[in-house]
Amino acid sequence: MKADQAELVTSYPDGAIGVTIKYGKGYEDTWVVFRGSVRQVRELICDYFGFECKDETDLSLSALVVNATNLAHGKGNVASILDARVVSETPAQASADDPWATASASKPEQPTGNASAWILGEIEKQTSIADLQKLWAANQAMFSDPAVMTAYKARGRALKNG
Structure with missing residues (x-):
């Protein structure tokens, strides 16, 4: 410190x-x-x-x-x-007649039990090493999963060997 x-x-x-x-x-x-x-x-x-x-x-x-x-x-x-002010960290209860408030307060459901499924799919979609690197830069926290990092390296090798 x-x-x-x-x-x-x-x-x-x-x-x-x-x-x-x-x-x-x-x-x-x-x-x-x-x-x-x-x-x-x-x-x-x-x-x-x-x-x-x-x-x-x-x-x-x-x-x-x-x-x-x-x-x-x-x-x-x-x-x-920034002359900012802290706002409530707890979302306000959504009014039953306000669909936008209800949608904002809801948490999206994970489609599978695998939290890394989305990023694994995105890795496979990349068509260039530069795009693969941009994906990594924008989602670095997700790469702490060893399976994600393995898929990332494998995709990079595949793109390099073309």
Whole structure:
């Protein structure tokens, strides 16, 4: 962590710790303080920032604080630099007589149990290495699946050998 990103960690006589996460560099910027045992602070940070704690259990508290700090700084920058405002993270209940609101609030269904099925199909559709590379650049997160990366490399070889 850079010196200007270092967060204040305080130890208390009762064994509790305190973690302060700031949204910016200045004293006037928003900040939040979490106090309790390591486990309590971890749970408070996860809850406050909306992290799924089950996804964060492999992280040390220090790493979790870095992730939370990065998120806080990002939100702080968006708010101050772009003069943006945070809106509700929970979609409003759709009115029964508003089909557009209902459609916006619904989550699309996955056609198969394979979350990578779409990208695998797109890889096979590519007709040039340049298009294949563009597909990768636009969907990098999906390439963490080893099956997707294997299909990508195989398609690249097939296109190269033409």
